[in-house]
Amino acid sequence: MHRVFVFGTLKEGFPNFATNKGRRIAGDFVTSQAYPLYLMGERHSPWLVDLPGAGLQVHGQVFEVDDETLAAMDRLERVHEPDGYLRTRVAVEPAMQDMGRQAIEVFAYLKRAVQLDASQVRLGPLPDYTLAHAALYRPRIVV
Numbered sequence: 679m680h681r682v683f684v685f686g687t688l689k690e691g692f693p694n695f696a697t698n699k700g701r702r703i704a705g706d707f708v709t710s711q712a713y714p715l716y717l718m719g720e721r722h723s724p725w726l727v728d729l730p731g732a733g734l735q736v737h738g739q740v741f742e743v744d745d746e747t748l749a750a751m752d753r754l755e756r757v758h759e760p761d762g763y764l765r766t767r768v769a770v771e772p773a774m775q776d777m778g779r780q781a782i783e784v785f786a787y788l789k790r791a792v793q794l795d796a797s798q799v800r801l802g803p804l805p806d807y808t809l810a811h812a813a814l815y816r817p818r819i820v821v
């Protein structure tokens with residue numbers, strides 16, 4: 679099993695949740711470090727840019743997923759393409775103080791800093807990807 683922190687469309691109740699067949703670990707989590715979270719381009723894709731220390735601590739959810747679900751998420755996030763997301767390890771901790779503050783290492787889908795084109799930033803840096811943000815999202819058209 680693998681633990682994955684999702685901050686965007688893979689969250690429960692968000693547009694790509696159908697691809698996330700994992701088991702949610704209760705509560706909300708927040709990245710231990712700050713990262714820039716932007717809505718990018720016409721499709722308003724949520725990008726968590728691999729620039730730790732910039733931006734804000736970002737909220738999301740943690741799921742335990744099997745190999746098959748991880749592979750499906752990798753396909754959705756196009757990790758095998760140079761302009762896709764990079765699945766890497768980040769430290770996250772429970773967002774609620776009373777849940778304790780111990781950080782756990784989990785996978786997350788980040789964007790490489792070299793991919794960041796400032797002219798494409800529509801919104802951010804954000805602390806949280808909300809349903810209002812998701813309403814702006816346009817899925818990639820697969821041909």
Ligand code: PCA
Nearest residue numbers: 684685686687688689787
């Ligand atoms: N899906 C992944 C990365 C960005 C996105 O929209 C996620 O929710 O974490």
